[in-house]
Amino acid sequence: MARHARQGIRGIRGTGEVHRVSGIRAPGVRRTGPGAVAVVLLLALGACLAGCSNGTTPSDVASAASSLASEAGDSLASATAEAGRKFDEFKNGLDAKDEVKLGDRVTIDSAGRATVKATATNPTSAAKTYAIQVDFRDKGGNLLDTVVVTLNDVPAGAAKDATARSTRTLSGDVTADVARAVRT
Numbered sequence: 001m002a003r004h005a006r007q008g009i010r011g012i013r014g015t016g017e018v019h020r021v022s023g024i025r026a027p028g029v030r031r032t033g034p035g036a037v038a039v040v041l042l043l044a045l046g047a048c049l050a051g052c053s054n055g056t057t058p059s060d061v062a063s064a065a066s067s068l069a070s071e072a073g074d075s076l077a078s079a080t081a082e083a084g085r086k087f088d089e090f091k092n093g094l095d096a097k098d099e100v101k102l103g104d105r106v107t108i109d110s111a112g113r114a115t116v117k118a119t120a121t122n123p124t125s126a127a128k129t130y131a132i133q134v135d136f137r138d139k140g141g142n143l144l145d146t147v148v149v150t151l152n153d154v155p156a157g158a159a160k161d162a163t164a165r166s167t168r169t170l171s172g173d174v175t176a177d178v179a180r181a182v183r184t
Contacts, residue, residue: 086148090131093182099123100132100181102164112169114144116176120151120183121159128154128183134164139173146179154183 087093103117120130130151136144145166154160164176 086150087131087133087180087182090129090182090184093131093184095181096120096130096183097178097181099183100130100178102134102176102178106136106174106176108171108174109165112171114166114170114174114176116164117161118149118151118164118178119159119161120154120181122154122156122183124183125156127156130154130181130183132162132164132181133179134176135179136166136170137175137177139175144170144174 099121101119101121103119106114106116109115114136116134116136118132118134120132122128122130132149132151133146134149135146138144145168147164147167149162149164151160151162166174
């Protein structure tokens with residue numbers, strides 16, 4: 001019987017050997033991260049709470065939670081794509097991440113958007129333009145939003161400030177970090 005089974009495999013594979021593949025993911029299969037786990041937990045919590053509410057079904061609440069999660073994901077994807085497009089404009093820019101500092105704290109403005117001061121210090125002997133990508137994260141380190149701030153004509157040997165403002169409303173303990181920065 002084993003001979004017949006091996007011949008069947010040989011007919012399919014051509015060698016008769018059993019091939020094992022490890023560490024390779026099929027196309028379209030993604031691993032879940034902390035953000036996906038949080039969305040699933042929120043959906044489960046919403047479904048549980050819906051059983052205690054009047055006039056809504058668990059599927060209504062789950063649908064609304066799913067819609068909000070999808071909108072948040074779409075918004076972050078859009079902001080990330082926009083940041084990439086802005087950095088594409090600085091093709092010959094030099095890495096300037098060490099020349100850029102962010103303020104000590106992130107604040108939430110009256111519109112609910114996170115803001116932080118960004119300062120570029122130009123060590124060169126000519127005025128330069130800086131593009132600074134600022135990532136806003138929650139206290140767990142999950143990316144919430146990303147923006148690109150452009151500082152034009154930073155004087156030689158001097159510093160210039162700008163304010164990085166999230167593209168959407170954020171709440172809770174929000175932190176900011178410089179993802180990348182270039183100067184031209």
